[in-house]
Amino acid sequence: MSEPSAFLLSPQPRARWMRLDTAQLLKRFFFCERSLLVSESAWIPAIAPLDIKIGMARFIWQSAETAHALRNRVFELRFPSRLLEEQGADHALIELFGAVKDSPSVPAFLLSIGKVLLPALRDSYREYLEASDSIADGPTHRFLSLALSEKEEQIGAFERWAESSLSSNPELRESSVAWTKAVADQLSQVGGVGVGPSPSAPDAGPLPGSRPYVVPDRPARDPRFWPCRFYWPDVVDPAYPYGEGMQLQLRSAISHVNEVWAIEAGGVMLSAFADVLPWEWIHNAARWTYDESRHCRMGYERLMAWGLDPAEIPLGTYIYESASGQDPIYRLGMLYFFETKNIKHKPARAQLFHAYGDAVSEHDMDFDWADETMHAGYGKHWLKELLAVRGEDRAAYDQVRERCEKLVRDYVGTATAQEVADIKKAAALLITAARK
Ligand SMILES: [Fe+2]
Ligand SMILES: [Fe+2]
Numbered sequence: 001m002s003e004p005s006a007f008l009l010s011p012q013p014r015a016r017w018m019r020l021d022t023a024q025l026l027k028r029f030f031f032c033e034r035s036l037l038v039s040e041s042a043w044i045p046a047i048a049p050l051d052i053k054i055g056m057a058r059f060i061w062q063s064a065e066t067a068h069a070l071r072n073r074v075f076e077l078r079f080p081s082r083l084l085e086e087q088g089a090d091h092a093l094i095e096l097f098g099a100v101k102d103s104p105s106v107p108a109f110l111l112s113i114g115k116v117l118l119p120a121l122r123d124s125y126r127e128y129l130e131a132s133d134s135i136a137d138g139p140t141h142r143f144l145s146l147a148l149s150e151k152e153e154q155i156g157a158f159e160r161w162a163e164s165s166l167s168s169n170p171e172l173r174e175s176s177v178a179w180t181k182a183v184a185d186q187l188s189q190v191g192g193v194g195v196g197p198s199p200s201a202p203d204a205g206p207l208p209g210s211r212p213y214v215v216p217d218r219p220a221r222d223p224r225f226w227p228c229r230f231y232w233p234d235v236v237d238p239a240y241p242y243g244e245g246m247q248l249q250l251r252s253a254i255s256h257v258n259e260v261w262a263i264e265a266g267g268v269m270l271s272a273f274a275d276v277l278p279w280e281w282i283h284n285a286a287r288w289t290y291d292e293s294r295h296c297r298m299g300y301e302r303l304m305a306w307g308l309d310p311a312e313i314p315l316g317t318y319i320y321e322s323a324s325g326q327d328p329i330y331r332l333g334m335l336y337f338f339e340t341k342n343i344k345h346k347p348a349r350a351q352l353f354h355a356y357g358d359a360v361s362e363h364d365m366d367f368d369w370a371d372e373t374m375h376a377g378y379g380k381h382w383l384k385e386l387l388a389v390r391g392e393d394r395a396a397y398d399q400v401r402e403r404c405e406k407l408v409r410d411y412v413g414t415a416t417a418q419e420v421a422d423i424k425k426a427a428a429l430l431i432t433a434a435r436k
Pocket of ligand 1: 259262291292295368372
């Protein structure tokens with residue numbers, strides 16, 4: 001018979017992790033989500049299908065919200081804030097999550113995230129929720145349960161996207177599968193994500209087959225649409241009217257779907273300044289990118305509801321390309337420039353749509369206006385912060401805006417007579433199709 005204890009002891013699993021053990025795990029999850037979303041952001045311009053660009057922007061925002069909640073929770077647990085800025089013993093793992101940014105191709109990128117990184121996070125969140133104490137750690141349970149369900153959805157989407165990307169590029173199947181295996185092997189070599197103590201694994205080095213990421217000069221475009229640089233005649237011909245009535249309804253939807261450039265600019269700038277600006281930058285830029293993807297989708301959905309054929313819808317590249325080859329501060333500057341330039345027209349247009357009885361255009365424009373008001377604030381704030389971090393004058397943010405205006409003007413100046421004629425023809429065709 002065992003000796004009776006002098007203390008009250010009970011076999012309850014609640015105390016498996018103490019406060020600081022919990023904070024260590026949540027910190028690991030934070031860095032994984034952060035690295036993953038930065039890689040995803042960087043890839044938005046390289047991926048052609050519009051539904052993937054839009055869907056990925058939403059997942060980036062979900063990851064940023066989860067990471068934000070994780071980070072706040074780690075602070076609540078009184079984890080030394082100095083240590084929260086450091087990856088610590090999880091360094092090799094976090095590096096691997098960042099290494100998919102150097103994927104060799106679009107399908108390789110999609111497949112390695114969908115088959116390896118996201119399932120690893122999903123399994124770890126599930127284990128965490130099963131093994132942690134829902135009393136002491138109740139606040140984590142709420143947001144991590146949501147994150148777990150979002151991971152399930154993300155895995156399904158990435159698997160579908162990878163498969164469609166592979167079926168249009170069958171020659172990349174072998175290399176994509178090999179890349180995905182290399183990511184999986186390295187993940188197990190560094191100890192996986194999991195809920196165990198940090199293995200303090202040494203950095204595994206570059207993945208075989210990796211290709212250093214570069215920001216694409218030209219954005220990939222969905223081949224279902226009519227490809228062009230300048231997506232409506234008024235961009236290249238100031239005499240061409242913005243229009244009223246049906247032409248305004250159409251023009252506004254064309255603007256919205258062409259905000260695809262803003263999703264891309266959001267992704268590029270998020271990743272370019274992820275290690276330069278504080279966490280709040282990533283959190284704001286992820287929301288910004290997601291908002292632009294919603295504006296793009298608003299336009300797409302309206303055009304589809306009017307029965308128009310994507311092959312007749314111009315999808316342009318000029319705003320993205322105006323900032324190519326420049327300091328990435330001009331990606332941020334472009335968003336700020338276009339938002340502050342257009343915001344004043346939005347309430348009046350929403351009212352016109354109301355007068356036409358076009359409730360959906362009115363609704364979209366009004367929600368868009370609220371988002372853009374928030375974005376104008378983001379733009380000014382982060383341009384100033386970025387200039388300050390670079391040791392430059394914070395007040396020069398307006399010069400960045402002016403330079404963006406010039407970059408766009410110069411780029412528009414490269415439009416050829418043929419391009420001007422072509423977009424006029426395309427616009428006329430679309431207007432005719434809309435009248436039917
Ligand atoms: Fe927008
Ligand atoms: Fe915006």
